[in-house]
Amino acid sequence: MIEVENVRKRYRRRWVLDGLSFRAEKGRITCLIGLNGAGKSTALKAMMGLTPYQEGSIRLEGMALDKRSYERISFVPDHLPMPSAMKLGEGLQFMADFYASWNASRARELMHFFDLNEGERVGNLSKGTAAKYNLVLGLAPDTDYVLMDEPLSGIDVFSRETVASVFSSEWLEGRGVLLTTHEIAEMEHLIDHAVLLKGGRTVRSFDCERVRDEEGKSVLDLMREVLLA
Amino acid sequence: MKRTRYALTVVLCLFALGTLGYYYAFASDERLPPFQLVTVEGDAKEGAALELSGTYGGRMYSKPLIVTTEGSVYRLQETLAEAVLDSRSWLLELPGLKEIRKEHPNFMRGKSSTSGWYEDEEKLIYADAVVSGGQSRTARLDADLLDLKSGKTSRFSVPLPDQKYDFAYTEDVQLVGDQLHVLVAQRKLEAGSANLPTVYVDYVLNLSDGSLIDRKKLAFDWKTTPGASLQISVVTEGMATAPSDSVILQIDEIMQKQVSEHVAAELKLLNEKLVSYSYSTDEMKELPSLFKPGDEPYRVFNTLDGNVLTSLRPDDDADQLEWTRTDLTTGKQLASLSVTGEQLGAQDIGSSFAVDGRIYVLLYPTRLNVPESMQDDGEPTMAAVLDADSGKVLYRGKVVSVDPKRSAEKELKQLQLNNLNRRE
Amino acid sequence: MIRYGKLVHMEVRRFRYFLLGMMGLTLVVQVAALIWKTTGEVHRLRAGGAPVPFFGFDKLTFTWAVFNTQAMFALPILVSAAGLALYVFLIWYRDWLGRGTFAYRLLMLPTARRNLYLAKLTAILLFVFSLLAFQLLALPIEQGIFNLIVPAEMRMDSYFTDIIQANQAFSLLLPLSGAQFLYQYGLGVICILVAFTAVLLERSFRFWGIGYAVIYATACIAAFVVPLLTLGFDRDDAYLYPKEIFGILTAVIMVVAAASIGLGFRLLSRKITV
Incomplete structure (x- = not known):
């Protein structure tokens, strides 16, 4: 379990994260939902050490995060962070070089699944193809947790379908997934747990299926209720 | 197969380090030939004090070097560290000052005048005349006193009555009883005229209370030829700090002729006199000088060893050297001698100087004023040390090429040693 | 490693x-x-x-x-x-x-x-x-x-x-002198350290970062240049002896190097932001 507790982060004069707390459990798909600027991307970046935060704590299985944690957590950001001149195959080799948890056979399977060509250069990929490759890099290693920032945004409909299918596939089985998204309609049936963010803090955190059964509301309904109030 | 992936970086590393390593281990050595001063006759210890300096040609740029009885040292370009560490070495390594810096480093801080020092068994004194301030000039005399027995320091600062001078230079500091004499050369700058005469003043301070007792202006009885100016310099001691109760002044009457605008002015020495001024008696006495009419400036070399004045004069053809030794306390002439290059086993006499009762001479085997084609037949430069009072040859040595793999004649041809110094 | x-x-x-x-x-x-x-x-x-x-x-x-x-x-x-x-x-x-x-x-x-x-x-x-x-x-x-x-x-x-x-x-x-090579390139390495840390300052503080970077670089340069110019190593009446000035300059260089590396490491591990 990844535990985020009372994290506060300031950017210039604004508290982007203002007492954010939530949990991402292994074997479940958790989703951070919020309007633009609610701090979703920032939360993920803070968890990956890509941006500092002033207060609070983030713990992996009870322990503070250090460099070894990143063998156990992978991150798929909202864009593909690889040099444009690099070939896809070279990118895979890069990951293999630095991650002990890299699983080369799974990487090959994923490349095949997404229909990607190893000889292609990163700079020549379309947005949809880049998103798929991004997923390969994030899902191939044997990590316990996968963080994804807006995995469906900005890509074409068909690529989106392929990406969405990953969530119910064996690629994510047994892992803890934390993602952020705008496309709540498409993702709603895939996620287990939702965390609603407003003003940099958690306003509502709930189990999607339970809410649907008990209150008869969809996640979108709750979103409207809580975030637009 | 996998290993060769890193070949690029590994090869680059080895290439860079290997090549640079080889360069600095072997290739950057200039392989300049070694030379040495070897004894021909006499006491090797006398020769050990000699330092011949000059240049070695045969390469693109001539390489400056120093040759001694121990071998040769090439003065290569200074490193950054040396540039900082060796700065001010001309001042800090002077005989006398070097010892003060070692024994009393804190006392010596910030004191820049080389001639402002006085040291005897009880006291170490530094005095300097300072002129400061733009329009409203103030001149004062600062004196620092270190009592060597008690370690106590005291400081005096006395304003000087002559305010109108622009420059003041401390020429000599001496202690007579309880009176500190500071000989100051003062000059006033006036726009347009460069040759205003320098005035020499002996300021007398009472050491116990630091007050200015007296101010004696040195008057030189001299009628100058119209158009000529007097240039006065203090005959220096070997040791900057040595006590003495008089100071020797060399007075040169110089006529400056500006031939044309772009050529440096010609200096003609009309007359040269030596005068001694006694601090205790105020007496100015003329001393015999070796100057002969027609001599160019700086031909005669005068120096003081305690109370003995040595005057050295090489003759016109550069094949003979004459000198006198005079005891200033008695006024008696101790020696009047000369020596020829041939007597010393060479042809021409190069530079020479006297220090500590000895005459040091640099000698060349061939004539100096002969066209280059006939010179430099690979004959060695020589050096000799003579006793100043008796004229006896204490040491004679010659410069040889040390490396047996090189042609001695060829290397000596490229070697030009022009200066002689005494090592400290 | x-x-x-x-x-x-x-x-x-x-x-x-x-x-x-x-x-x-x-x-x-x-x-x-x-x-x-x-x-x-x-x-x-x-x-x-x-x-x-x-x-x-x-x-x-x-x-x-x-x-x-x-x-x-x-x-x-x-x-x-x-x-x-x-x-x-x-x-x-x-x-x-x-x-x-x-x-x-x-x-x-x-x-x-x-x-x-x-x-x-x-x-x-x-x-x-x-x-x-x-x-x-x-x-x-x-x-x-x-x-x-x-x-x-x-x-x-x-x-x-x-x-x-x-x-x-x-x-x-x-x-030609190996010692001079080491001095020259040693100083060069230290300049690179200062530059790296300046870049990291800029990348860590974004808006104010460029200001911090410039201040830091200026401070490092001044720390070295000011003693060099003011202590008067080539002035006759300077208070400090050349060996002492050399010692000061060496100490300054060591401090600048250590500070740059230390600050750079800290910025990179704790303050840097994408």
């Missing part, structure tokens, strides 16, 4: 074409200048021209050739130096430019953040030293070309150290 090595390799690999380009440029420009100058002179002499004495030598030497092609030989070196100086900054900013901010990837690697810093530092030094080594190797090659152009009766051998001293750029970049 292994990951550090892999990072160095990655940095070298990213720059390899530029490096080879600089080496190629150097060789091409220098050889062209050499051929042009030397064949010109040989023709002149063959046509009956009188030999112009060169430092007392009558025959043509490779030293003469290097001496007379100063600007052209130095030009590619200057271009390379400027390129490398620029890359001291670009080696960092490159990871943030463009569509794919590679910085994300690097910062997420399961390795100590200081390895990123050290790998970039090592890479830059490797580029500098390999270019110097290349120039050293180019010289005997160029000398060989010279010997091919000039017939044996018209030429004379040269001392290698004379060749180096014939061009001002060479004697500056490849000083």
